[in-house]
Amino acid sequence: MPTPAPGAVRSHSALAQIGDTPLIELRHLSPKPGVRIFAKFEGTNPTGSIKDRVARALVCALEREGKLRPGQRIVEASSGNTAIALAMVARQRGYKVCVVLPEGVPPMIADTLMLFGVHLHWCKPLAGMRGAIEEAEKLAEACGGVPLRQFQNPLNVQVHETTTGEEIVQALPEVDVFVAGVGTGGTITGVGRRLKRHNPKVRVVGVEPRMGERLQGLTRLEDHFAAPLFDLDVLDRRMLVGAARSLQLMREITLREGLVAGVSSGAALHAALREAETLERGNIVVMFSDSGWKYLPSRPWDAAQRDDPDLDEVHWW
Ligand SMILES: Cc1ncc(COP(=O)(O)O)c(C=O)c1O
Known part of the structure; x- marks a missing residue:
């Protein structure tokens, strides 16, 4: 359990509000009476995403290991949520942040990072996350910063096993x-392990963007550069989802269930609905990894409704 260092998290601080997110039944979207779909809604974390859990765990671990001095710079490559989460956690703990960001991320992400006083270092989107990670390593070395390394650090899995997965088991032991x-x-491996330890019959489904399409925060297995963390043994099935369908469902979540969830939540919901078709009865938990506010300035629902042929060109990082 990546417990924060003593005194690191005061009970009413923003850092103490991370986790313990709600499990919300999607009553209007569940397609059959016997099949219930529940969203683990991570939008209630302080910066609105699941990455608050990871950023807090990794920064606290660096502190415990004595790798951070007050005022030092933490460097990370991220397409959005981790960067914003790190910005919040690091500022709260007295560190500076430098983020390597691929060009083309929604403008709100860069604006939020600037609000937190983060130093932005842009890289070409063609290099993808792999290129951004390499750049972050070089930058950390050049500026004497400390790399966060969410893609390599096993704590990124453990935090989901001990918190996100544990919360699901406690809230819904009958999860199928x-x-x-x-x-x-990190999420699928950590939560998947915890759920399978609880009940080996739990089916774990991973959601990835369809070839050539980009969805905020998601990566295709074929392009996967996080092999050290990603345990394929926990995965029973993978589903590839398109950007247009994800954006349509992102809107449906708001219209029918009252939640402003992000684009990857729409993608995950598509997979959950497909799983529901295969069940007579059962309980499905679907991860809504972030809230959707930061995507709104791009008016994603307009693009999805028009079935815009350019939609796939949009970088839904
Ligand atoms: C919006 C969103 N959904 C899903 C994920 C996937 O989470 P993980 O990195 O734990 O696989 C991310 C990761 O950044 C994300 O930002």
Whole structure:
């Protein structure tokens, strides 16, 4: 358990509000009376995403290991949520942050990072996350910063095993299927392990973007560079989802269930609905990894409704 260092998290601080997110039944979206779909809604974390859990665990671990001095710079490559989470956690703990960000991320992400006083280092989107990670390593070395390394650090899995997965087991011991998007693989591996330890019959479904398409925070297995973290043994099935369908379902979640969830939540919901078709009865937990506010300035629902042929060109990182 990546317990924060003593005194690191005061009970009413923003850092103390991370985790213990709600499990919300999607009553209007569940397609059959016997099949219930529940969203683990990570949008209630302080910066609105599941990555608050990871950032807090990794920064606290660096502190415990004596790798951070007050005022030192933490460097990370991220397409959005981890960067924002790290910005919040690091500022709270007295560190500076430098983020390597691929060009083309939604403008709100860069604006939020600037609000937190993060130093932005842009890289070409063609290099993808792999290129951004390499750049972050070079930058950390050049500026004497400390790399966060969410793609390599096993704590990124453990934090989901001991918190996200544990919360699901406690809230819904009768869970049959778990569906989550795959980015670093931290969520699916950590939660998947915890659920399978609880009940080996739980089916774990990973969601990835369809070839040539980009969805915020998600990576195709073929392009996967997080192999050290991602344990394929926990995965029973993978589903590839398109950007247009994800955006349509992102809107449906708001219209029918009252939640403003992000694009990857739409993708995960598509997979959950497909799983529901295969069941007579059962409980599906689907991960809604972030809230959707930061995507709204791009008016994603307009693009999805028009079935815009350019949609796939949009970088839904
Ligand atoms: C919006 C969103 N959904 C899903 C994921 C995937 O999470 P993980 O990195 O734990 O695989 C991410 C990761 O950054 C994300 O930002």
